[in-house]
Every structure is written in structure tokens, then in C-alpha cells.
Amino acid sequence: MIEIKSLKKIYNGITVVDIPHLEIRKGESVGLVGNNGAGKTTLFRMILDLIRPESGEVLSNGEVVAGHENWKSYTASYLDEGFLIDYLTPEEYMYFVGGLHQQSRAQVDETLTKLGDFFNDEILNRGKYIRDLSKGNQCKVGVASCLLQNPQLLMLDEPFANIDPSTQFRLKNMLKEANRSQGITTIVSSHDLNHITDVCERILLMERGIIIKDIATSSSTLNELEDYFGVGQTVSAGTVNVSIDKEENH
Numbered sequence: 001m002i003e004i005k006s007l008k009k010i011y012n013g014i015t016v017v018d019i020p021h022l023e024i025r026k027g028e029s030v031g032l033v034g035n036n037g038a039g040k041t042t043l044f045r046m047i048l049d050l051i052r053p054e055s056g057e058v059l060s061n062g063e064v065v066a067g068h069e070n071w072k073s074y075t076a077s078y079l080d081e082g083f084l085i086d087y088l089t090p091e092e093y094m095y096f097v098g099g100l101h102q103q104s105r106a107q108v109d110e111t112l113t114k115l116g117d118f119f120n121d122e123i124l125n126r127g128k129y130i131r132d133l134s135k136g137n138q139c140k141v142g143v144a145s146c147l148l149q150n151p152q153l154l155m156l157d158e159p160f161a162n163i164d165p166s167t168q169f170r171l172k173n174m175l176k177e178a179n180r181s182q183g184i185t186t187i188v189s190s191h192d193l194n195h196i197t198d199v200c201e202r203i204l205l206m207e208r209g210i211i212i213k214d215i216a217t218s219s220s221t222l223n224e225l226e227d228y229f230g231v232g233q234t235v236s237a238g239t240v241n242v243s244i245d246k247e248e249n250h
């Protein structure tokens with residue numbers, strides 16, 4: 001579904017993404033992990049043609065995303081609140097997005113009803129504009145608007161970051177359902193190793209713009225990633241030794 005060829009992005013003389021070749025097949029659920037500044041968002045932005053690479057290209061269903069439009073009809077993404085429209089209420093925004101996808105208000109209402117638990121009574125019929133929602137609730141609106149589009153490709157950048165634990169749990173189930181029951185190809189980035197290994201069947205580990213590991217998720221993947229990121233080791237913080245317990249994350 002997605003093919004990346006010789007992709008390079010350079011900022012201020014520093015190469016921040018460098019991917020010689022990567023293929024993401026239709027129906028895969030891919031998790032992107034890596035420390036701050038590893039290049040995850042920059043990669044997302046190039047896949048969505050929001051920024052142009054210095055060299056190389058991204059193909060979606062065989063078509064270069066830069067300069068073509070077909071991929072936009074089957075791709076839904078939420079990277080940050082910049083994807084929303086601040087002066088609309090969540091309902092108005094959903095009707096707007098539904099309208100772009102030829103959905104009637106009744107169809108949108110049906111989806112919103114199904115998303116009731118996910119919204120947790122905090123978003124709809126509150127008389128609030130999107131700009132007045134918390135970051136977590138804005139994220140819920142963004143994710144919900146993606147699902148409303150019935151996409152073939154769903155891309156979410158750190159969707160677990162600002163949402164509460166019960167919503168994280170619901171979001172994980174929604175992502176699994178989207179991928180496993182509806183066959184939606186999902187690419188999700190996260191710093192939460194538990195969530196990402198739970199949801200994704202393939203993990204790409206990025207470091208300084210390079211994909212250094214491409215792992216088919218198994219029962220040992222979480223440990224492998226925790227070892228890589230140093231979770232569970234004793235970290236010296238001045239005179240105080242802070243022990244990060246691996247079991248905390250289970």
C-alpha cells in the first residue's frame with residue numbers, strides 16, 4: 001500500500017529522515033517508535049505530502065503522493081490539532097468531514113452514537129468550540145473524524161499521548177477492530193511501548209531518521225523494546241538512584 005524509496009529529509013544540514021526502502025502492505029498494523037526527534041512525525045508528514053523530501057519518494061497504491069490526489073480519498077490522518085477547525089463545534093466538524101465523504105447528517109449521527117463511549121459524554125452537545133476542548137478531547141475529535149471517513153489507510157501520530165487511561169483502552173480496541181475486522185491499514189506512532197506492541201503487528205524502531213529495527217510483534221517484542229530504551233535499568237540521577245521498574249508498565 002505504501003512504498004518508500006530513497007527518502008531523505010534534511011533540516012539545517014542535518015538528515016532527519018533517511019529511509020532507503022520501506023514497504024507497508026495493505027492490511028498491516030504498523031507501530032512507529034523512537035525517541036524524541038527520531039523523525040517519526042517528519043516521516044508521517046512526507047507520507048501525507050505535507051512536506052517535500054530532499055530526495056526520494058513516497059508511493060501510495062503505486063502512485064507518488066506528491067502531485068497526485070487519489071490517495072486522499074482513502075487516507076485519514078490525525079497528527080495534531082492543526083488538523084481540526086477551531087471555530088467549529090465537534091458536531092459541526094464531524095458533519096463537515098462527513099460531507100466531504102458524501103455522508104448525510106443521519107449517517108454521521110449514526111457514527112457519533114457508536115462513538116459515545118469513546119467521547120465519554122465530554123464532547124458532543126456541550127456547546128463548546130473545538131478550540132475550547134482540552135488537548136485530549138481534541139485528539140478524540142481528530143481520531144473520531146478519521147474513523148468517520150471509513151479509510152483504507154489510517155495514520156495517527158501519538159494518539160495515546162494526551163488521553164485518559166479508559167480512553168486509551170477504548171482507542172486500542174477501536175484500532176484493533178479497524179485493522180483486524182475492517183482490514184484498515186494502520187500506521188500509529190507512540191512512546192507507549194505497551195500500547196504500541198498491543199495494537200500493532202509490526203514495529204518500526206527509528207533512531208536519528210533511520211529505521212534500525214523492523215520487528216514482527218511477538219511475545220518478546222515488548223522486552224526487546226524496553227531493553228533498547230533502557231527501561232528497567234537503574235538510572236543515576238545526581239545523588240539519588242531512581243529505579244524504573246519494568247513491571248510498572250504491565
Ligand SMILES: Nc1ncnc2c1ncn2[C@@H]1O[C@H](COP(=O)(O)OP(=O)(O)OP(=O)(O)O)[C@@H](O)[C@H]1O
Pocket residue numbers: 011012016034035036037038039040041042043
Ligand atoms: N520544520 C523544521 N525545521 C527544522 N527542524 C525540524 C523541523 N521539523 C522537524 N525538525 C527536526 O527534525 C527532527 C525530527 O523531528 P520529528 O518531529 O520528526 O521527530 P519525532 O520522532 O516525531 O519526535 P517526537 O517523539 O518528539 O514527536 C528533529 O531534530 C526536529 O528538531
